[in-house]
Amino acid sequence: MKVSEVMTAPPVCVAPHVSLLEVTRRMTERAVGSVLVVEDDALLGIVTDRDLALRGMGGGLAPEAPVDAVMSAQVVTVDADDDLQVAYMTFRRTGVRRLPVLDGGGVVGVLTVDDLFLDVFRRLADLLGPVTWSVLQEPPGPPAACGGTYEP
Numbered sequence: 001m002k003v004s005e006v007m008t009a010p011p012v013c014v015a016p017h018v019s020l021l022e023v024t025r026r027m028t029e030r031a032v033g034s035v036l037v038v039e040d041d042a043l044l045g046i047v048t049d050r051d052l053a054l055r056g057m058g059g060g061l062a063p064e065a066p067v068d069a070v071m072s073a074q075v076v077t078v079d080a081d082d083d084l085q086v087a088y089m090t091f092r093r094t095g096v097r098r099l100p101v102l103d104g105g106g107v108v109g110v111l112t113v114d115d116l117f118l119d120v121f122r123r124l125a126d127l128l129g130p131v132t133w134s135v136l137q138e139p140p141g142p143p144a145a146c147g148g149t150y151e152p
Contacts, residue, residue: 003087004080006119007101007109013038016045016068020056023047023067034098034110037071041106045071046098077102078111084119087111 013036014023023035027049037045047067055061055070076094078087080103090099091113101109 001084001119002080003078003082003084003101003111004103004109006084006087006115007080007111008032008115009101009109011036011100011107011110013107014067015039016071017066019064020052020061020067020070021063024052024063027052032110033112035067036100036107036110037067038107043075043077043100043102043107044068045073046075046100047071048098075100079103080108084116088116091116 012026012030012032012034014026016037016039027033027035034046034048036043037047045068047070051070051072056065059070061069076090076096077100078090080101087099091097097113099111100107101111
């Protein structure tokens with residue numbers, strides 16, 4: 001399975017000069033925990049709700065301060081065509097919780113640890129569905145004894 005099949009798209013993106021207050025509003029409106037900072041289709045950084053709290057307000061910045069003052073410029077990314085196993089390994093190796101997804105150098109989505117959890121849960125449900133159904137269809141009966149018949 002490819003990253004593009006599990007990622008969240010389109011990503012929420014802002015320009016580097018957008019205020020912390022506006023970034024917070026956009027995160028709230030879109031119910032996301034991170035925003036990508038992009039200029040001229042180039043990924044410059046990522047800002048998370050934690051960045052806003054600790055580096056922004058916690059760092060004494062005004063709500064009008066630009067988002068590039070708190071963004072993380074060292075961004076780890078994955079490609080849309082990468083196999084999900086690459087994403088799992090990247091999450092494990094780096095310890096980040098969000099990976100911007102690129103396609104041809106442009107940002108097309110975000111892959112989060114939560115996206116991977118949802119994928120695992122869906123796969124588990126796909127496996128458990130038939131098992132659950134067959135268990136529900138079989139009437140309960142006495143356990144079979146090893147090497148013999150069951151007699152109550």
